[in-house]
Amino acid sequence: MKPSNPKGMRDFTPALMCKRNYVFGILSDAFQNFGYMPIETPAIENLSTLSNKYGDDGDKLIFKILNSGNFLANLDSLSNTDYLKLTNKISNKALRYDLTVPFARFVSQNRNEIVFPFKRYQMQNVWRADRPQKGRYREFYQCDADVVGTDSLFCEVELIQLYDRVFNDLKIPSIVIYINNRKILSAIIELMGVEEMFDEIVILLDKIDKVGFEVIREKLIERKINSDAINILEKYLSIVSLKDLRYLLKDSKIGIEGIDELQFIFNSIQITGLDSSKLLFNPALARGIDYYTGSILEVVTDKIQIGSLGGGGRYDNLTSIFGLQNISGVGVSFGFERIFIVMQELNLFPADLEKNIDVLFINFGNKEANYCLPIIKKLRSKNISSELYPSSVKLKKQMAYANNNGIKYVVLAGEEEILSKSLTVKDMKKGNQYKMSVEDLISLVL
Amino acid sequence: MKPSNPKGMRDFTPALMCKRNYVFGILSDAFQNFGYMPIETPAIENLSTLSNKYGDDGDKLIFKILNSGNFLANLDSLSNTDYLKLTNKISNKALRYDLTVPFARFVSQNRNEIVFPFKRYQMQNVWRADRPQKGRYREFYQCDADVVGTDSLFCEVELIQLYDRVFNDLKIPSIVIYINNRKILSAIIELMGVEEMFDEIVILLDKIDKVGFEVIREKLIERKINSDAINILEKYLSIVSLKDLRYLLKDSKIGIEGIDELQFIFNSIQITGLDSSKLLFNPALARGIDYYTGSILEVVTDKIQIGSLGGGGRYDNLTSIFGLQNISGVGVSFGFERIFIVMQELNLFPADLEKNIDVLFINFGNKEANYCLPIIKKLRSKNISSELYPSSVKLKKQMAYANNNGIKYVVLAGEEEILSKSLTVKDMKKGNQYKMSVEDLISLVL
Numbered sequence: 001m002k003p004s005n006p007k008g009m010r011d012f013t014p015a016l017m018c019k020r021n022y023v024f025g026i027l028s029d030a031f032q033n034f035g036y037m038p039i040e041t042p043a044i045e046n047l048s049t050l051s052n053k054y055g056d057d058g059d060k061l062i063f064k065i066l067n068s069g070n071f072l073a074n075l076d077s078l079s080n081t082d083y084l085k086l087t088n089k090i091s092n093k094a095l096r097y098d099l100t101v102p103f104a105r106f107v108s109q110n111r112n113e114i115v116f117p118f119k120r121y122q123m124q125n126v127w128r129a130d131r132p133q134k135g136r137y138r139e140f141y142q143c144d145a146d147v148v149g150t151d152s153l154f155c156e157v158e159l160i161q162l163y164d165r166v167f168n169d170l171k172i173p174s175i176v177i178y179i180n181n182r183k184i185l186s187a188i189i190e191l192m193g194v195e196e197m198f199d200e201i202v203i204l205l206d207k208i209d210k211v212g213f214e215v216i217r218e219k220l221i222e223r224k225i226n227s228d229a230i231n232i233l234e235k236y237l238s239i240v241s242l243k244d245l246r247y248l249l250k251d252s253k254i255g256i257e258g259i260d261e262l263q264f265i266f267n268s269i270q271i272t273g274l275d276s277s278k279l280l281f282n283p284a285l286a287r288g289i290d291y292y293t294g295s296i297l298e299v300v301t302d303k304i305q306i307g308s309l310g311g312g313g314r315y316d317n318l319t320s321i322f323g324l325q326n327i328s329g330v331g332v333s334f335g336f337e338r339i340f341i342v343m344q345e346l347n348l349f350p351a352d353l354e355k356n357i358d359v360l361f362i363n364f365g366n367k368e369a370n371y372c373l374p375i376i377k378k379l380r381s382k383n384i385s386s387e388l389y390p391s392s393v394k395l396k397k398q399m400a401y402a403n404n405n406g407i408k409y410v411v412l413a414g415e416e417e418i419l420s421k422s423l424t425v426k427d428m429k430k431g432n433q434y435k436m437s438v439e440d441l442i443s444l445v446l
Numbered sequence: 447m448k449p450s451n452p453k454g455m456r457d458f459t460p461a462l463m464c465k466r467n468y469v470f471g472i473l474s475d476a477f478q479n480f481g482y483m484p485i486e487t488p489a490i491e492n493l494s495t496l497s498n499k500y501g502d503d504g505d506k507l508i509f510k511i512l513n514s515g516n517f518l519a520n521l522d523s524l525s526n527t528d529y530l531k532l533t534n535k536i537s538n539k540a541l542r543y544d545l546t547v548p549f550a551r552f553v554s555q556n557r558n559e560i561v562f563p564f565k566r567y568q569m570q571n572v573w574r575a576d577r578p579q580k581g582r583y584r585e586f587y588q589c590d591a592d593v594v595g596t597d598s599l600f601c602e603v604e605l606i607q608l609y610d611r612v613f614n615d616l617k618i619p620s621i622v623i624y625i626n627n628r629k630i631l632s633a634i635i636e637l638m639g640v641e642e643m644f645d646e647i648v649i650l651l652d653k654i655d656k657v658g659f660e661v662i663r664e665k666l667i668e669r670k671i672n673s674d675a676i677n678i679l680e681k682y683l684s685i686v687s688l689k690d691l692r693y694l695l696k697d698s699k700i701g702i703e704g705i706d707e708l709q710f711i712f713n714s715i716q717i718t719g720l721d722s723s724k725l726l727f728n729p730a731l732a733r734g735i736d737y738y739t740g741s742i743l744e745v746v747t748d749k750i751q752i753g754s755l756g757g758g759g760r761y762d763n764l765t766s767i768f769g770l771q772n773i774s775g776v777g778v779s780f781g782f783e784r785i786f787i788v789m790q791e792l793n794l795f796p797a798d799l800e801k802n803i804d805v806l807f808i809n810f811g812n813k814e815a816n817y818c819l820p821i822i823k824k825l826r827s828k829n830i831s832s833e834l835y836p837s838s839v840k841l842k843k844q845m846a847y848a849n850n851n852g853i854k855y856v857v858l859a860g861e862e863e864i865l866s867k868s869l870t871v872k873d874m875k876k877g878n879q880y881k882m883s884v885e886d887l888i889s890l891v892l
Contacts, residue, residue, distance in 0.1 A: 003551040003768040006492050006539050011552055013559070014483035014566070021484070033826050035803045035833035037460035038467070042585050043489060043541075043571060044509070046452050063490075066510040066537055068575040072529045083518045091512055093452050095489075105449040106457055113459070115850040117836055120460070125489060129514040139488050152836035154815060161823065264812075272819040322449040357481045366710075369600060373718040377607065380479050387481035390563055390598035404561040 008130070008138030018354045020340065024123060026169045027143050027334060031121040034162050036145045039120045041102040043127075047094045053101045053321070055290075061128045063095040095127040099144045100291075100318070100331070107148055108322035116149025116327075123336075135306070135341055146331030148319070153261055156295045156314070157268040159332045163299055163310060164277040166334065171348050172309070174302040178282035181262055182292050182313070184245070187255025188236050191248075192229035201233075205286035213237065237283050242266070245283075261295060291315040297332060304342055310334045356406040358445050359386040362398050364414050371418050372411070375438050384445050402428060409445060454576070454584030464800045466786065470569060472615045473589050473780060477567040480608050482591045485566045487548040489573075493540045499547045499767070501736075507574045509541040541573040545590045546737075546764070546777070553594055554768035562595025562773075569782075581752070581787055592777030594765070599707055602741045602760065603714040605778045609745055609756060610723040612780065617794050618755070620748040624728035627708055628738050628759070630691070633701025634682050637694075638675035647679075651732035659683065683729050688712070691729075707741060737761040743778060750788055756780045802852040804891050805832040808844050810860050817864050818857070821884050830891050848874060855891060 005011060012020065028038070050062055064087060071090040096102055099122045107114065123143040132138060145162060147155045160177055167175040185205075189198050200223075204216050213234060220230050239245050242259055249255030262281065269279050277299075287296045294314035301309060312332030319327045343349055359379060361372040372388055379386040389398045402410050412424040417435075425441055426433040436444070451457060458466065474484070496508055510533060517536040542548055545568045553560060569589040578584060591608060593601045606623055613621040631651075635644050646669075650662050659680060666676050685691050688705055695701030708727065715725050723745075733742045740760035747755060758778030765773045789795055805825060807818040818834055825832040835844045848856050858870040863881075871887055872879040882890070 003495065003555045004492065005488060005555075006490050009488035009490055011488070011556070012484075012486040013556070014485060017484040017486060032801045033829065033831045035831055037801065038463040039460060040458040040463060042451060042455035042457070044452050044455055044573065044585065046450065049449065060514070063514070064512040065541075066512050066533065068506070068509070070529045072532065083516045086518065087512065095511075109449040109451075110457070110459070115847060117847075119833075127490065139490065147836065150836045152809075154809070154834055154836045157819070158834070158836075165826070268816055268819060271816050272823055355478045355483065363598075363600070370714055370717050373603070373714060377718055380611070383479065385479045385481055387565075387604070388600055390593065390596045390600045390604075401561060401563075 006138070008132030008136075010137060010139070015354055019343070019349050022349065022353055023170065023336065023340060023343065024143075027123065027166060027336075028121070030162060030166045030169065031145055034119075034145075034158060034165070036119045036121040039103075039106065039122055040124060041096070041099075041106055041122070043096050043125070044093050045096060045102060045105070047088070047092050049105055050094050050097055050101060054097060058097065061130055062097050063127045063129055064091040065093040065095070066091055067093075096124070097128060098126050099124060099142045099333075103144070103146060104318045105322050107327065108319045108324040111324055114149075117147055117152075117155075118149050119145075119147045121145040135337065137337065141336040143334040143336050144331055146329055148327055148329035151314075151316075151328040153264050153295075154268070155330045156261075156265050156297075157272070159312065159330065160265070160269055160279060160297070161272065161274070163297075163332060164274040167277060167299070167301075167309070168275040170339065170343065172301055172303075172339070172342055172346070173276075175277040175309075176300055176302065177277050177279045178285045178298045178300070179262065179265065179279060180282055180285040180296050181258035181294055182296060183254045183258030183261070183294060184249070184283075185286060187249045187252035187258065188233065190252060190254070192225070192232050194225060194229060197223070197225075199288070199290075202286040202288045205284050206288045208237070208284045239283055240281070242281065245281075258294075265295065287311060287313055289313075291318050293317070295330065301342060304345060306338055306342060308335060309339055309342065354406060355385070356408065357387055358384045358407070359409045359411060359441070360398075360402045360405075360407045361386065361388045361411045361413065362395065363389040363392045364412075365392045368392075368414055368418065372413055375411075375413075375423070378438060379442065379445075382442055382446065384442065409441070411441070452584070454578030454582075456583060456585070461800055465789070465795050468795065468799055469616065469782065469786060469789065470589075473569065473612060473782075474567070476608060476612045476615065477591055480565075480591075480604060480611070482565045482567040485549075485552065485568055486570060487542070487545075487552055487568070489542050489571070490539050491542060491548060491551070493534070493538050495551055496540050496543055496547060500543060504543065507576055508543050509573050509575055510537040511539040511541070512537055513539075542570070543574060544572055545570060545588045545779075549590070549592060550764045551768050553773065554765045554770040557770055560595075563593055563598075563601075564595050565591075565593045567591040581783065583783065587782040589780040589782050590777055592775055594773055594775035597760075597762075597774040599710050599741075600714070601776045602707075602711050602743075603718070605758065605776065606711070606715055606725060606743070607718065607720070609743075609778060610720040613723060613745070613747075613755070614721040616785065616789065618747055618749075618785070618788055618792070619722075621723040621755075622746050622748060623723050623725045624731045624744045624746070625708065625711065625725060626728055626731040626742050627704035627740055628742060629700045629704030629707070629740060630695070630729075631732060633695045633698035633704065634679065636698060636700075638671070638678050640671060640675060643669070643671075645734070645736075648732040648734045651730050652734045654683070654730045685729055686727070688727065691727075704740075711741065733757060733759055735759075737764050739763070741776065747788060750791060752784055752788060754781060755785055755788065800852060801831070802854065803833055804830045804853070805855045805857060805887070806844075806848045806851075806853045807832065807834045807857045807859065808841065809835040809838045810858075811838045814838075814859055814861075814864065818859055821857075821859075821869070824884060825888065825891075828888055828892065830888065855887070857887070 067090055125139055126142050127139050163177050189201055217230055246259050285298055292313040293316040296313035298308045299310040310333055314330040316328045363369050369388055376386045410426045417423055422435050424435050513536055571585055572588050573585050609623050635647055663676055692705050731744055738759040739762040742759035744754045745756040756779055760776040762774045809815050815834055822832045856872045863869055868881050870881050
C-alpha cells in the first residue's frame with residue numbers, strides 16, 4: 001500500500017511548522033495586545049447549524065459526516081436515489097466551513113455568560129470540498145477577530161489599526177486597506193432604481209478588478225438596465241473624495257449615513273496614524289457576503305498579485321439565525337494561507353526560525369554516553385536544547401546528523417574528557433574546537 | 447432554532463483557552479528542549495489509511511466522511527442494506543483517530559526527505575465516535591513525542607526524563623512512571639505454555655488494577671489453563687526486583703533480553719536522576735496495543751484516581767503497514783484532557799493566567815475618545831494590552847466591564863485631562879486613583 005494524503009490536504013514538516021507558528025505568534029500577540037481573547041469551537045457542528053448559511057454553492061462544499069453505527073436502520077427504503085435528500089437522513093453532522101457561523105452559534109448559546117461588548121479571536125482550521133488548486137486547499141486556517149454587542153464605529157477604527165499592526169509586524173510591504181460601506185452601495189442602487197438587483201450588482205462589482213467596467217456595462221445592458229442608471233454607476237465608481245460622493249448621494253438618507261460613518265473612521269484614523277498601511281476609500285469594494293450591513297474592509301499588497309490578504313465588515317444581525325436579536329458586530333479575517341505564500345515569495349521569514357537543537361552530544365559508547373547524560377540534563381534545565389545521539393555509530397554519521405539538523409555545537413566526550421572532567425566542544429558554524437568545562441559550555445551557548 | 451454543540455463536542459471560552467494554552471506551552475517547550483520538532487498531519491485521512499488499524503471496535507468509532515457530490519452515482523443498486531459494505535462505497539475519507547497511524551504514514555511517505563533518527567512531536571485533535579461520559583469526549587487532543595529510526599535504549603531513557611520534566615513543570619505531585627517490557631510478558635506466557643493466548647492475557651493484565659488477581663484466576667480456569675501455569679503468572683505478578691525476575695526467566699532468551707533492556711534503562715536513569723517522578727518496574731503493566739514490541743511505559747499520579755496520564759512504548763514495525771520496513775521507534779503520549787482535569791482538581795493553574803487587558807480607557811464621547819486613541823497606540827507599541835470602551839455609555843457600565851474582564855488599570859480622561867495633557871488612572875486592584883502623564887502610566891504598568 002502506497003501511503004498518500006487525501007487530495008487538497010497537507011502534511012507540515014518541522015521546517016514549515018516553525019514558519020507557520022511564527023505567523024500564528026504575531027497574529028495572537030497582536031490580538032491579545034488589542035484586547036481580543038481566544039476561543040475555540042469544535043471541528044464538528046450539527047449539520048443543521050451549517051446548512052443554508054453559505055448559499056447553494058457553499059452547501060455543496062460542506063464535508064458531511066456519516067452517522068455512526070447502522071445509518072440505514074431508520075430508513076424506510078433505499079429506493080430513493082436523490083442523494084441530496086438521502087444525505088440528511090444518513091448524516092446529521094458536518095465539518096466547520098468557516099469561523100463566522102460557529103462564532104454566531106457560540107455567542108447565541110453562551111449569551112448569559114458573555115460580557116458584552118465581547119471581543120474574541122479564533123484561529124482554527126476549516127474544511128471545504130473545493131477543487132484544489134495552487135494556493136487553495138481543502139483544509140486551511142482562518143484567523144478572525146470580532147467585536148459583538150456594540151455598533152460603535154471605534155470598533156472599525158480599532159480593527160483597521162489591528163490590520164496595520166499585524167502587516168507591519170510581518171513586514172509585508174505596500175499594504176492598502178480598502179474601505180467602503182454597504183449603506184453607500186444601497187443608496188447607489190436605489191438611485192439607479194434597481195433595488196431588486198442588489199445582490200446581482202454586488203456580485204458584478206466584486207469582479208470589476210478582473211474584468212473592467214465595460215464588461216459590467218454589457219451585462220447590465222443585457223439585463224435591460226437603462227443607460228441613465230448605468231451612467232450613475234459609472235460616475236459613482238470614478239469618485240475618489242467623500243465630498244463628491246456626498247454631493248452625488250445628497251438626497252439619500254441611508255447614503256449620507258454611510259458617508260458619515262466613513263468620514264468618522266477616516267477622521268479617527270487620521271488622528272491616530274497608521275504605521276505602514278494606507279487606508280483608501282474604494283467605491284468598487286462590495287464583498288458579496290449576505291450578512292454585511294455597514295462598513296466593509298479588504299486588504300491587499302501592491303507587491304504581489306494574489307488577491308486579498310484579509311477582509312471583513314459590520315453585520316447587524318448575524319446571531320439572529322440562532323435566536324439572538326439586535327446584536328451588532330464587526331469583524332476582520334486574516335487570509336493565513338495567502339499571507340504565508342506572500343511571506344515565502346518575498347522572503348520575509350527571519351533566518352534561523354527553525355527551533356534548531358543547540359547542542360548534540362556524540363555517542364562513543366555506553367560508558368561515555370552515561371557520562372554525558374547528567375550534563376545534558378543540566379543544559380536542558382538552563383533552557384538549552386540538547387540531546388545525545390542515540391547510538392554509537394560512526395562519528396561521520398553522527399556529524400552528518402548534526403549538519404542536517406542545523407545543530408549549533410557538538411560535544412565530543414571520550415576517555416580523556418571523562419578523566420579530566422571536561423568536554424571538547426565544536427562550534428559547527430565557525431568550525432573551531434576547544435576543550436572546556438560544563439559551565440564554559442553553558443556560557444558559550446547562552 | 448436553539449443552538450447547540452454536537453454530543454461530546456466542546457466550546458472553549460477565553461478562560462478555558464488560557465489554561466489549555468498554558469499546558470500546551472509547557473509541553474511544546476519541553477519537547478523542543480529535548481530536541482523534538484513539531485509536525486502536523488491533516489484532520490482528514492484516506493479511509494484506507496485508517497481502516498483495520500485499530501481493531502474491529504476501533505473501526506466502528508472512526509468518523510467517516512460522506513463523499514462529495516452525488517455519492518450514489520456509481521452505485522449499481524441501493525438494494526444492499528448492509529451498512530458496513532455500503533460505507534466503503536459512499537465514503538473514502540475519515541477523521542484522524544489517533545496520531546500514531548498518521549505519523550507512520552507521514553514517515554513512510556516522506557522517507558527520502560527525513561534524516562533518521564527522526565524526533566518529532568505532534569499536538570492535534572483526534573475524533574472518536576465513542577459514547578461521551580465524564581472526561582471522555584468525541585473531540586480531544588493527543589500530544590505525542592516519538593523517535594523513529596533507531597533501536598537505542600537511550601531513547602527510552604530520554605522519554606522517561608521527558609515525562610519527569612513535563613510533570614515537574616506542571617507541578618503535578620506523586621508521579622509514578624511504570625515500566626515493563628513486552629519481551630518479558632512473552633517469556634512468561636511462553637513459560638506458562640499458552641503462547642497462543644498472548645493477546646487475551648495482555649487484556650486480562652490491563653484489568654488487574656480494577657478487578658484483582660482472583661478474578662483473573664477464575665477467567666483462566668474457565669479457559670482451562672492448568673493450575674501450574676496460573677501459579678507461574680501469580681508468582682510473576684508478585685515479583686518486585688529484577689534479580690528475582692532474572693531467576694524466574696533464566697532459561698528464556700527473550701525474557702533475559704527484556705530484563706537486560708530494563709536493567710540498562712534503570713541504570714541510566716539512576717545516573718541521571720529524576721526531578722520529581724519515581725520510575726518503578728510493574729509486572730502487571732501490559733498495554734494491550736498490538737504494535738508494542740519492547741519497553742512499555744505508563745504514568746499515573748497517586749493523588750487522584752483518574753487512570754493513566756500518559757503511556758507509550760517501543761514498536762519495531764509500525765511503518766511496515768505503509769511499506770517501510772525495519773524502522774524501530776519508541777514514543778510516549780500525554781493524556782492532555784486527563785492532565786487538564788488533574789490540574790483543575792488540584793488547583794495547579796497559576797493565578798492571573800488569563801491574558802487580561804492591562805488598561806481600559808473610559809469613553810466619555812468622541813472628542814475624549816479621539817484624545818485617547820494615540821495614547822492607546824503608544825501603550826500597545828510598548829506591549830501593554832489596551833483598549834477604548836467602544837461607546838460612551840454610563841460610567842457605571844464601563845466600570846462593570848472592567849471588573850468583569852479583570853482589567854488592571856482604568857484611564858479616565860475628560861475635559862480637564864485633555865487641557866492639562868494628562869490622564870487620571872485608577873488601579874483596579876488597590877482602588878486608588880492618581881493623575882499622571884502617559885510616560886508615568888507606561889512605567890506603572892510595565
